[in-house]
Structure formats: C-alpha cells, structure tokens
Amino acid sequence: MSGRLCRRRSRRQILHTAAAILALVFFTHGARALQMSETGSADGEAILLLSGEVAMSDVDRILYALRSGRFSEVWLDSPGGDSAAGYKLGRAIRNGRLSTRVPKGAVCASACVDIFLGGVVRFVDDRATIMIHPGSISRSDTANEYMYSALRQGKAVEAIQSLERFNSAETSSWIEYLTFMGASLEIVTYAAKVQHDCAIVLSRQELVYFNILNTAGRPVSGYSPAEPNVRCNFGGQ
Numbered sequence: 001m002s003g004r005l006c007r008r009r010s011r012r013q014i015l016h017t018a019a020a021i022l023a024l025v026f027f028t029h030g031a032r033a034l035q036m037s038e039t040g041s042a043d044g045e046a047i048l049l050l051s052g053e054v055a056m057s058d059v060d061r062i063l064y065a066l067r068s069g070r071f072s073e074v075w076l077d078s079p080g081g082d083s084a085a086g087y088k089l090g091r092a093i094r095n096g097r098l099s100t101r102v103p104k105g106a107v108c109a110s111a112c113v114d115i116f117l118g119g120v121v122r123f124v125d126d127r128a129t130i131m132i133h134p135g136s137i138s139r140s141d142t143a144n145e146y147m148y149s150a151l152r153q154g155k156a157v158e159a160i161q162s163l164e165r166f167n168s169a170e171t172s173s174w175i176e177y178l179t180f181m182g183a184s185l186e187i188v189t190y191a192a193k194v195q196h197d198c199a200i201v202l203s204r205q206e207l208v209y210f211n212i213l214n215t216a217g218r219p220v221s222g223y224s225p226a227e228p229n230v231r232c233n234f235g236g237q
Contacts (some may be wrong), residue, residue, distance in 0.1 A: 022182060034058040034078065035207040050089075054081030056109040058089050059144050066092045073099040074119065080110025083170060087177050090118030094181070102128040109199055110134075117181040117212065123203070131231065132191045134171075160170040184210040190225055198232040 035052045050062065050072040065071070066089070074093055080086075093100060093115065100119025102108040108116055109131035118123060120204070124130060171188065178185055187210050194200055206225050207213035 036062060046070050047073045047075055049075045051077040054078055054085050056082050056085040059085050062089060065094050067095055073101055075101050075103050076108045076112050077106035078108060078112035080112050082167050083111050083114060086111030086114030091114045093118030100131060104128055113171055114177060117183055122214050124207060130207060132187060133194060133199040134191045134196055156186060186210060193228050194230050198230050200228040201231050
C-alpha cells in the first residue's frame with residue numbers, strides 16, 4: 001500500500017511541477033519585439049533607443065543598426081526577454097565601443113541589464129529603474145520552445161529534467177558574460193535571494209557596488225548590499 005501511495009504522490013508531484021512549467025511556458029511564449037527609434041543628444045550625437053521585450057528574432061536588424069557607425073550611445077527601456085539575445089546585443093555594443101544609458105523614467109530589467117552592461121561607459125539617470133533576477137528557462141526562447149514541445153507531447157518527466165539542465169546552463173552563461181563585461185559575480189548570488197518570478201530593484205549604491213553603473217564613482221568603503229528590494233510580477237523575463 002505504501003508503495004502505491006509513494007507512486008501516486010510521485011506522479012502528483014510530477015503533474016504539479018509540469019503544470020507550473022506549462023504555465024511559465026505559456027506565459028513567456030508569444031510574439032515579442034524590441035522596438036528601435038532614433039533620437040539626438042544636446043550636442044548632436046545620434047542615439048539609438050531600444051524599447052520593449054528582447055527577442056532573438058530582433059537581433060539581426062538591431063545588430064545592423066549598431067554596426068552602422070551612426071550611433072554613439074544606446075538608450076534602454078525594456079522589461080527583459082531572451083538572455084542569449086541580450087548577450088549578443090551587449091557584445092556588439094562593447095565591440096562598437098558605445099555608451100549605454102537607462103534614461104529618466106525608464107525600466108531596464110533582466111536581459112535588458114545584459115545589454116546595458118555592454119556599454120563601455122554606462123549611465124543611469126535619476127528616476128530610472130534597474131532590476132535583476134535569477135537565471136531561468138524564461139530567459140531563453142530556445143528553452144521555452146523545447147519545453148513547450150515536450151509538454152505538448154505529454155513528456156512531463158523529460159520536461160522537468162530539461163528544465164534543470166537549461167537553468168544550470170543559463171547560470172553558467174550568465175557568469176561567463178558578467179566576467180567578460182567586468183561586472184561583479186556577486187550579482188549571481190544576490191539575485192538568487194529571490195524566486196524566478198520576482199526581481200530585485202537595485203539602488204544606486206548597489207549598481208556601483210556590482211559595477212553595473214561605472215559613472216558614479218567608486219563603491220563606498222565598507223559598503224555591502226542590504227536585504228533586497230523585491231518586486232514580483234514585474235512582467236520581465
């Protein structure tokens with residue numbers, strides 16, 4: 001009898017986990033677009049503004065704009081999206097020796113922060129918001145597509161195993177990218193203080209401490225991040 005109960009519980013746990021994954025996949029699965037527009041600075045420099053969700057399908061056209069040589073700075077206002085797309089755009093910005101900025105009133109979260117880190121010089125204006133959260137399947141369009149397919153075929157166990165592999169790979173990729181961009185790896189452990197559907201709103205001191213913001217002086221001596229300012233259901237990836 002106990003064996004049957006264990007099997008039933010195990011099956012229920014798998015089904016519950018699969019249902020949670022399915023909800024996540026359906027939530028993140030759908031059309032997205034990172035919009036481009038052009039503006040100008042007070043001194044006449046051309047600025048590329050990227051707004052909306054980050055998707056791999058947008059990468060080629062944005063790379064074309066970034067490599068055109070027209071722009072000196074990239075402004076960002078995005079809740080995040082596909083992490084691999086964020087890495088590609090961030091590397092292109094770094095290779096082009098461009099600056100990045102989160103302008104007044106804008107929000108830059110998740111994969112948007114990856115793009116922001118590509119800036120050689122990085123600005124965060126007053127009343128701008130930057131948020132980070134743990135790496136997860138929801139930050140990868142490729143992972144989402146695979147999980148969506150497995151669950152449609154009723155392969156719940158395979159989907160759960162894949163989830164674990166994708167999440168591990170995502171964290172490894174994030175660490176590699178942060179290292180390349182010169183940001184503090186303490187971001188990874190700090191972000192892990194919240195669950196995947198929540199984010200940490202970073203203070204200006206935290207942005208400096210983690211070297212996300214590099215235009216506001218050095219970290220205060222003896223400073224260490226406090227308990228995180230957590231925001232859930234923020235709409236990012």
